[in-house]
Every structure is written in structure tokens, then in C-alpha cells.
Amino acid sequence: MHTMMLGVNRQRLLKTIEVSASIGATENGGLNRLALTEEDQQMRNQLVEWMLQAGLKVRIDDFGNIYGRRKGKLKDGPVVAVGSHLDTQPCGGRFDGVLGVLSALEAIRVLNEQQLETDYPIEIINFTNEEGARFTPPMLGSGGVAGVFTKEFIYNIKDNNQVSYENALQKINYLGERKHRLKNVKNYLELHVEQGPILEKERKTIGIVEGIQGMSWLTVTVTGETNHAGPTPMEHRRDALVPTAKMISKLHELTKEIAGLKITVGRLEVKPNIANVIPGQVEFTIDIRHKDNDIRSNAIESLKEQLSTIALLNNVDVMITVNWDSDAIEFSSEVMDAVAEACENRGYSAMRLFSGPGHDAKYISKMAPSGMIFVPSVKGISHNENELTLEDDIEKGANVLLHVLYKLSMKK
Template sequence: MKSLLLGVNKKRLLETIKVSSSIGSSEKGGLNRLALTEEDKMMRDVFVQWLHEEGLDVRFDDFGNIYGRRKGKIIDSPAVAVGSHLDTQPCGGRYDGILGVLTALEVIRVLNENNIETDYPIEIINFTNEEGARFAPPMLGSGGVSEEFTKDFIYSTMDDNEISFQEALREIGYLGDRRHRLKNVRSFIELHIEQGPILGNENKSIGIVEGIQGMSWLSVKVTGETNHAGPTPMENRKDALVPSAKMISKVNEITKKIDGLKTTVGKVNVKPNVANVIPGEVDFMIDIRHKDDEVRSYAIERLKEQLSTIALMNDLEVTITTDWHSDAVRFSPVVTDAIKEAADKWGYSSIKLFSGPGHDAKYMNKIAGSGMIFLPSIHGISHNEDELTLDDDIEKGANVLLYVIRKLANN
């Protein structure tokens, strides 16, 4: 067998990324390729063509996940799965999970042109709606395959225009068959940009992801009383907005008391949202993350107590509900050790870390031992048109991915 240090074709890989970057491109150099839109269909069609060109067996399942299977020497053996997603945020970058799909394609191209067979099959996957920008929650494609979400739940999920996931999937021609879902998997590996500053701050090329933080989304509704801003005395008001601002401050303050906790309030709605009317209702959402589920649960209970106290002191009603939660994940040592070995063999600097964002590997870990490779994001920027991962880092990540896949796909 040829050396495991066989490298990828950097020029070809960058050309492939360039093609992707032209589909759904934005004025500022990013991408707007929401799941199951016309732009997503165009990218899917190109990706499927690439898979066929490499002689892969192509199929898509009832969630629109696309698979390209390269046969192994051992008949009916479990596959090594690799991939990520091609959809983006409304003003997303060109790299994100896209690199995970396109570097996997480059790995197949290298294996093919060098006539390298593997003992086990290799499956490239493009998961549907990883971002959750159009259909919430995120990771519906991998969540469907892993049965984290039911088919009825996924199909009935609506976008802002009340178009269902199933309807959108049918519209772009990627409503496949349940029998095509991924099964009999040996391991799963996903390459992704870090979406954070750790690799850059530590001057490391490769992130060996040990797991993914658990996360919860809480919906908070604060109810007061709408009234006219002019005649209503300050002491008689039941303004829902000012106490809500205090609550949001508490959400930020708790992170100073619990190490490693991350909280975000990124969505706020004020009603009636008129300049001369006292707000009678405020809705906001809290995103809470930690690698330890018990710590996250403790933080949620503390926040509920603090927010309820603020509401009581201001004679307001508050309702706090958990809209969605996902427990923390620990990845397979078999996969993470292979990533470390690959980085060491190539002489690339590396560091072990936990992922803050959720990824498809989170749900794939329910099916088979999984792992992730992180690449540096310049200034930690992602989900942004300025998102940037350098060409040299992309090549390094692809070389590591090639090594890991060959190791996992052989006895």
C-alpha cells in the first residue's frame, strides 16, 4: 500500500471550492445558500455530478441527504462515512461545513487517481439543513438519520413563508427514499472550520475535537401592560421592556460565575414596538452552552430563579420554556487518536479542544464512533461574509482527512 502520507491536489481542491463559492454568492464575497432553496439545488446538482464523475454510487434519502459510496474490498462491510453540509446562513461564508464535503470529495479523487482500494467502503455525505437558518432547529438531516427527530416532525417544520420542509424538499427534486438512509457505519469523520479563535490564538494548524458542548434554547416571555407613553405616570407603569433588559444582563453575568459557560441572547421581540407606546410584552431567546450537561442544567435553574425574581419585583408575569436542547457529546478515541497521528506524521501543530457549535457529527456519534477536524478561522469569524480559512490550512486539513480516512477504512 502506498504511503499514508500521500497528499491532496491543492490546486484542484481550491478550484472546487471556487465553483462552490460562485453558487449563491453574495455581493460581499460570502454565500447565501439556504437549505432547499434554488441556490441549494444548484449546488446539490453540481455535487451529484462530481460524485458520478468519480464513479460513486449516488443516492439521496427521505431527508434529502446526499450520499456517494465508494466500494470497499470487503463485501457488505460497514462504511467509513465522511462529510458535512453545503447549506449556509443568509449572509454566510464560503468555508464553514462546505470544506468538510469538498475536502472529502478531494480525498476520493486522490484515492481514485492512485488506484488505491480500501478494505471498507467510504461514504461521502452532504447533510440537509445543518444550519437551521431556514428550517429550525438545525441539523435536521443528520438528526433524521440518527432518529434524534421523527420524520413527521422534520417534514412538518415550516419556514417563515409557511413552506414545509417536505414541500421544499419535493420542490427542488431531492425527496428521496427511506431505504437510502445511511446504515451499517464503521465510523464518521467531519472536517469543519473552527468558528472560533482558539486555533489562531494558540497558533495551531489542526484542531482535534474531543466532543461538542451541550446546548439549550430557552424562550422567555415577559408580560406587562401596554399603555400610552404620554399620560401614564412612571410609577403606574407595567413596562415589560426595562425589566427584560435587566434579565438579559443577568444572562450575561452568570457566565462570570460558572467557568466555561456561554450564554447568548440573539433574538428579542418587543410588542407593540411603537415609539410612543409602553411595551406590554417582550419575548427573547437564550442560548446556553457547556461541555458538562450537569453544569448547563444548574445554570438554567439559576437563571430561571433570577429572571422570576426580577419579574416578581416589577409586578410582571414571566414564562420560561425550553424550546430545544441537545446533550453534550464525547467523540470516539479511535477517531481522535487517528487525527492526532495524522497531524504528527505530517508535522502539523495540533491541539485538543471542544466544539462550541453543534455539528452533524454530534448526531452521527449516535450511529458510530465519530470525530472532527477543525481548521483555523481567521479572527474566529464565521457565519459571516468575512469568514476566512487560509488555503494552506485547507490543504493541511485535507491531508489529515486523507490520512484518517485511509487508516479507518483499512484493517
């Protein structure tokens, strides 16, 4: 059967997404399904049930990643892997990550119904802790199998309640075996919501993702002197919050000087955080991103210099720590061309773009030629209960995934 005749079952896919949306549902229509919680366990159990119903052979690795394997004619041939994640932010949306896993499942269902055997085996993957909302840094499941993080490092990470990653895996009965890790990969493919406004703004249906921006997380600690707000003259104060405000303003000025640079201050802690006490210490985080690794690196050095100068001029101390670095990557031209071909054949409008957020494909690209497909996010909203991708776009994205997955899993 020619792939142009293949199409997903729209209603079945939407129903599958609806079931997911009921597990960890929030009052405002979003999801709260942190990695390795009871809600995550319930969703994992549902996925495993669906995989078994689709005739897939299921296994779990030592990072808790779930695999569903559909055999190919080449029994021991390299696999075409496809997937994403099912964990969410505390007030996350219904499609972030979920769409990639469940659309892959729908693609397998279609191949089964049409009795289409592929040359290469296909493996659907649900990666653990992509979001990093409970265990930091993000993308631990994919980073573990790709060798970016060691098993010891991942297992010893603790959440805010001092529960380790390893113990959390054990508690929900998803601590698998090392021998089950992803290996011998021909290609990796991931469908995801854009999580940004570009596709909607440009009125394009499909994003052909060229790569993923590099990102760094920094922690800045500004230390002054805690004192009483009443008797301490303004000129005698070492208020840590005032220079912090100047630093944050300077960071935003830097984004105007460097095209494409994105900087976010996402967390701010003021100590002692009392109305009539001069703040003695402030700690804040910086998320900095750019698609060019050298530009991002130079920007970090520039901001270090500028923040240190502000601290000196305001008689406070500053300590800047880089907690996490992840370089930019470029995706496979083979996969991008296959996505472009699918869009052209189906008459879907498309454009090429870089991804701002990190995704599991970033790390799996170290193991095999990889690629991503984006579908629009209404108003660019994500990591938010109001996240929305329209049903027509979901169907079209899943059709492109099906087309590309089938193409990659067949010999040329």
C-alpha cells in the same frame, strides 16, 4: 502506498471550493444558500455531478441527504462515512460545512488517482439543513437518520413562509427514499472550520475535537401592560422592556459565575414596537451552552429562578420555555488518536479542544465511533460573510482528513 505519500491536489480543491462559492454568492463575498432553496438545489446538482465523475454511486434518502459511495473490498462491510453540509446562513461564509464535503470529495479523487482500494466502503454525505436557518431546529438531516427526530416531526416543520420541509424537498426534486438512509457505519469523520479563535490564538494548525458542547434554546416572554408614553406616570407603568434589560444583564453575570458557560440572546421582539407606546410585551431567545450537561442543566434552573425574581420585583409576568435541548457528547478516542497520528507524521501542530457549535457529527456519533478535525478561522469569525480560512490551512486539514479516512477504511 504509504499514506505519508498521499496528499491532496491543492489547486483542484481550491477550484472546487471556488465553484461552490459562486452558487448563492453575496455581494460581500459570502454565501446565502439556505436549505432546500433554488441555490441549494443548484449546489446539490453540482455535487452529484462531481460524485458521478469520481465514480461514486449516488443515492438520496427521505430527508434529502446525499450519499456518494465508493466500494471497498468488503462489499457488504460497514462503511466509513465522511462529510458535512452545503447549506449556509443567510449571510454565511464560504467554508462553513462546505470544506468538509468538498475535502472529502478531494480525498476520493486522490484515492482514485492512486488506484488505492480500501477494505471498507467509503460514503461521502451532504447532510440537509445543518444550519437550521430556514427550518428549525438545526441538524435535521443527520438527526433524522440517527433517530433523534421522527420523520413526521421533520416533514411538518415550516419555514417563515409556511413552506414545510417535505414540500421544500419535493420542490427541488430531492425527496429520496427511506431505504437509502445511512446504516451499518464503522466510523464517521468530519472536517470543519473551527468557527472560533482558539486555534489561531494558540498558533495551532489542526484541532483534534474531543466532543461537542451541550446546548439549549429557550424563549422568554415578559408581559407587562401597553400604555401611552405621555400621560402614564413612571411609577404606574408595567413596562415589559425595562425588566427585560435587567434579565439580559443578569444572564451575562451568570457566565462570570460559571466557568465555560456561554449564553447568547440572539433575538429580541418588542411589542408594539412604537416610539410613543410603553412596551407591553417582550420576547427574547436564550442560547446556552456548556460541555458538561449537569452544569448546563443547573444553569438553566438558576436562570429561571433569577428571571422570575426580576419579573416579580418589576410587577410583570414571565414565561420561560425550553424549545430545544441537545446534550454534550464525546468523540471516539480511536478517531482522535488517528488525527493526532496524522498531524505528527506530517509535522502539523495540533491541540485538543471541544467544539462550541453543533455539527452533524454530534448526531452521527450515536450510530458509530466518530470524530472531527478543525482548521483555524481567521479572527474566529463565522456565520459571517467575512469568514476566512487560509489556503495553507485548508490544504493541511484536507491532508489530515485523507490520511485518517484511508486509515479508518483499512483493516488493522
